[in-house]
Amino acid sequence: MRYFKIIILAFFVERASSLWFFENIANSLGFRQKPQIEEKDENGTCTSEDTLEEWGYELNNGPDHWGGICKCGKKQSPINIVTTLTQPGNVDPITFSNYDAQCNITVLNNGDTVTFVGFDDCPNQPYISNGGLGSRYDLHAFHFHWGHTDLDGSEHTLDGRKYSLELHLLHIKHGLTFEEAIHQPDGLAVIAIWFSLWFDSAPMSTLMPAIELVSTAENQTATISNFQVSQLLPQDRNQFYRYEGSLTTPTCNEVVIWTVMKQVQSITFSQMNIIRRIHLGGENNENRGLFSRMLGLIRQPALIRSINPDIGIPGANHRPVQPLNGRTVFFHG
Ligand SMILES: *[C@@H]1O[C@H](CO)[C@@H](O)[C@H](O)[C@H]1NC(C)=O
Ligand SMILES: *[C@@H]1O[C@H](CO)[C@@H](O)[C@H](O)[C@H]1NC(C)=O
Numbered sequence: 001m002r003y004f005k006i007i008i009l010a011f012f013v014e015r016a017s018s019l020w021f022f023e024n025i026a027n028s029l030g031f032r033q034k035p036q037i038e039e040k041d042e043n044g045t046c047t048s049e050d051t052l053e054e055w056g057y058e059l060n061n062g063p064d065h066w067g068g069i070c071k072c073g074k075k076q077s078p079i080n081i082v083t084t085l086t087q088p089g090n091v092d093p094i095t096f097s098n099y100d101a102q103c104n105i106t107v108l109n110n111g112d113t114v115t116f117v118g119f120d121d122c123p124n125q126p127y128i129s130n131g132g133l134g135s136r137y138d139l140h141a142f143h144f145h146w147g148h149t150d151l152d153g154s155e156h157t158l159d160g161r162k163y164s165l166e167l168h169l170l171h172i173k174h175g176l177t178f179e180e181a182i183h184q185p186d187g188l189a190v191i192a193i194w195f196s197l198w199f200d201s202a203p204m205s206t207l208m209p210a211i212e213l214v215s216t217a218e219n220q221t222a223t224i225s226n227f228q229v230s231q232l233l234p235q236d237r238n239q240f241y242r243y244e245g246s247l248t249t250p251t252c253n254e255v256v257i258w259t260v261m262k263q264v265q266s267i268t269f270s271q272m273n274i275i276r277r278i279h280l281g282g283e284n285n286e287n288r289g290l291f292s293r294m295l296g297l298i299r300q301p302a303l304i305r306s307i308n309p310d311i312g313i314p315g316a317n318h319r320p321v322q323p324l325n326g327r328t329v330f331f332h333g
């Protein structure tokens, strides 16, 4: 009973004093140490790809702890797109080729997201060209980012607005392997599509059964036969934002031509809830659910919570927006 009281007391002390109690304990036990990583080479160039081996989205391995280029890079993603500061662009529309082809793909819960692969083996591999890309880029995979509530989840934001879900269609410059592409300034082209709660279930409907199959544990897979990736694209593909940035996960290589579609896609309330129930990896994954969410809330100082309610709580997987550092964002359309 006395221990119980101590625990209760500790709970309130912790809440009242915004963290210092458990923070100190955690630090003395070595849980919260920031990794010591040299981000720059001897010439001061930001090149190191070192980062946490077990990076994630939780308090002790989340975006604040990612090292290497994630930390010292100057062209990082995602960004907040400020519409009044975008420059008018005038490139041709993007050509989506083979986006209607039927591909047999595999869904994998890799612990950080659900990723859909297998396009490299599709007889008619989808690819994009034109649209100022300067080359052909082959669709390699796609995945999603989301949050704990409908008000949070997207990585890119528009005038500060967050969307519930963000799709990344990852394309590799034609002729390169992924390993080669992440070491070339224009090695990757990613198309980002925002999803917002609405009544149309069609864009996500084919994916949902497979997502449910892989949602219970890390490293589970499922297959989808005859999948047409075109169903994920918004109707208006001619209006988009364009800028140069990075991967939004370690090792954060600055090799991505970003295209963020202006037209927002629809996902239903129940589809979004299924996605939020996906069991992602991480140290707290045994306690997922209400308890760990409460724990996540309690562990954060109120100020940080009010800025980003998702930081450090298991189950969300989006990186906060990064400084623009003088980059230009173009709007085509
Ligand atoms: C640093 O600069 C020197 C001289 O330009 C060059 O020889 C060396 O390769 C550079 N080091 C790295 C790691 O790029
Ligand atoms: C998932 O697979 C990776 C790579 O094979 C492995 O390192 C990891 O331990 C696996 N995770 C689980 C929970 O089995």
Ligand SMILES: *[C@@H]1O[C@H](CO)[C@@H](O)[C@H](O)[C@H]1NC(C)=O
Residues within 6 Å of the ligand: 103, 104, 123, 225, 226
């Ligand atoms: C895709 O899967 C279907 C059904 O499993 C099969 O009939 C078809 O031949 C496969 N297509 C390819 C290109 O492998």
